[in-house]
Amino acid sequence: MPSQLAISLGQHSDRGRKPANQDFHGACVPADAQLASKGIAIALADGISSSEVSHIASETAVASFLSDYFCTSDAWSVKQSAQRVLVAINSWLHAQTRHSPHRYDRDRGYVCTFSALVLKSASAHLFHVGDARIYRLRDGGLEQLTEDHRVRVSADTSYLGRALGIDRHLEIDYRTLPLAVGDLFLLATDGVYEHIGARDAAQLVAEHGDDLDLAARWIVERALANGSDDNLTAQLVRIDSLPEQAVDDVQRQLGELALPPLLEPRMQFDGYRIVRELHISSRSHVHLAVDEASGATVALKTPSLDLRGDPAYLERFLLEEWIARRLDNPHVVKACPPPRERRYLYTVSEFIDGQTMTQWMLDHPQPDLETVRGIVEQIARGLRAFHRLEMLHQDLRPQNLMIDATGTLKIIDFGSTRVAGLAERNAPGTQDNLLGTAAYTAPEYFLGEAGTPRSDQYSLAVIAYQLLSGRLPYGADVARARTTAAQKRLCYQPLRHAQRDIPAWIDEVLGKALHPDPSRRYAELSEFVFELRQPNPAFLNRARPPLLERNPLLFWKGLSLLLASAVVALLLR
Incomplete structure (x- = not known):
């Protein structure tokens, strides 16, 4: 078993x-499941001596961080999880000060410094605000990893420039480092590091390395003996082993579940009765099935016969259900919880009685603008459910969208979805940027860049453009543009050439969402959706087409009159 x-x-x-x-410290080493998904957290806070309630701030900061961090979504990255928690803690501390007698004197309020170390997979994540410090001990030397946020006015006068609770807005330093077995980290308050040298601290660790509690005690006592007049706290963390790979429920299932047989109608399979085939592709087989225990109709998905020997594919296959269970949105296909223990490798989701967007587009070749807006808004709501959990769908296309009998649109197929929290764990199949269908894939993927929510925005804009025009905005040129220079030559074809009665400003909106440079697209998906209905005034001014396009007859009449006037003027001369 991997370590x-x-x-x-x-x-x-x-x-x-x-x-x-007024110092407070703590650590949390969770059980196996959260050890892989969230890691280990160590935190240290130091109250400020000018405040009588600072000890409450430091205790609250550490206790809240160590509990709330592990309650965040396991789909989130460490950075997202920790920063969300710290922003909430900072807001609470600042509010306590604002409602106290010291609302106008922040140095006497609920304020503390804060430093945390989160160890996940083979990486260390550092979060720091204030003047406590985090060091790394390697090869007998201490390396300071954090920067003090203390402003020195003179040799004997200084103040904290940044701290938890000191302001409404929190600016916290973040850093990530690779781990190696044997790495040792020291977290210390200023009462310690200002009164003990790096060489002395390293020597004490070397002498008492078998008992880190004793080593921490000796470091504190040495600093105290050297004249420290402040509170003293030291934490020592040594990396004893690192995981070879992420071990979680997905990989456990891969080892325990057998590959399913080829399914046929009326076949009894693991408590289900197979009704008929829904979709067969090179990547998966989907069948309509009935749960014999409950009578519920479901969609049952099994791995492709051609890819069953590929472990990375099988892990990605099971990961789809892991993702679906964490998404609860009416515009995202819902995973069905397993009613009994499974014996085979397959996934179960709700059955959508409808058609794919691909088929819908064939049946409705020229939908009106209001219908397209409604479709885009539904897809955007589903995408935002992914983005809130730091997930990117990465394969948004008409074939992966279903419209049911009520007109509700749902996103399906998460085979290319990237989950930030899993990508940090270096698990096979979760770290690469998996490209979807080339025609709908954002240009930055072809440059080898990581995707962002703006990449999904691009794919959605392609679908909107295709609904309105019946073609793709750049044709097949995007997939061939593998350099930045080539992408700059991509030319957006305006919708007004599609012989449709579409406002000219729609081109401005779609052109921005479809820009080859992701930094030039909308900052938020909601902005794109909003401006499809409420155009930016700047777009209205730019979007007015030339007179030749708006009224060709009037243009040629005007031109003829101008030429006639010029001829008359020449004759009069």
Whole structure:
């Protein structure tokens, strides 16, 4: 069995020569499932001496971080999870100060410094605000990994430039580093590091490496003996082993479940009765089935026969259901919870009684603008459910969209979806940018760049353009444009050439969402959807087509009159 992330931990805190200890520290090493999905968290906070309630701030910061971080979605990245939690903590602390007698004196409010270390897979994630420090010990030397946010006015006067609770807005430093077995991290408050040298600290760790609690105690006592007059806290974390790969429920199922047989109508399969084939492709087989226990009608998906020998494909196949279970949106196909233990490798989702967008487009070759707006808005709502969980669909196309009998549109097929929280774990099949269908794929993917929500926005804009014009905005040129220079030569074809009664400003909206440079697209998907109905005034001014296109007869009459006037003027001369 592959090794897991394992650490040794030592901690010690002392009030020193002060009447109370305003420092607070802690660590959380979760069980196997969360160890893989969220990692290990170590946190340290230091209250400020000018505040009588700063110890409440430091305790709240550490305790809230260590509990709330592990309650965030396992689809989120470490950065997203930690920063969301810290912003909430900062808001609460700042609000407490605003409702206290010290609302106008932030140095006496609910304020503390904060430093945290999150270890996930083979990476260390550092979060820091204030003047506590995180060091890394390698080859007998200490390397400072954080920057002090203390502003020094003179040799003996300084103040904190940044801290938790000090302001409504939080600016926190973030850094990520690769881990190696044997790495040792030291988290320390200023009462420690200002009174012990790097060489002394490294020597104490070397002497007491078998007992990190004792090593932390010796570091604190040495700093105290050297004249520290502040609270003192030290935490030591050593990396004992790293995972060879992410081990989770998906991989466990791969090892336990047998490959299913070829399914046929009226066949009994693992508690289901197969009704008929819904869709067969080179990547998967989908059948309509009935759960014999509940009578529910479901869509049952099995791996492609051609790819069953590919472990990365099989993991990606099971990952689709993992993703679907975490999405709860009326415009995203819903996974059905397993009613019993499975014996075979397959996934089950709700059955959508309808047709694909591809078929709908064939049946409705020229939908009106209002219908297209409604379709785009439904797709956008589904995409935002992905983006809120730091997921990118990456394969949005008409074949992966279903419209049911009520007109509700649903996104299906998550085979190319990228999940930020899983990509951090270096699991096979979760780290690459998996391209979808080339005609709908954002240009940046062809440059080898990572996707963003603006990449899904591009794919949605392609679908909107195709609905209105019956063609693709750049044809097949996007897939051939493999350099930045080639992409700059891509030319958007205006919709007004499609012989449709479409407002000219729609071209401006679609042209922006379809820009080859993602930085030139809309910052948010909601902006694109909004401007499809409420045009930007700047677009209205630019979008007015020339007179030749608006009224050719009037143009030629005017030109003829101008020429006639010129001829008369020449004759009079």
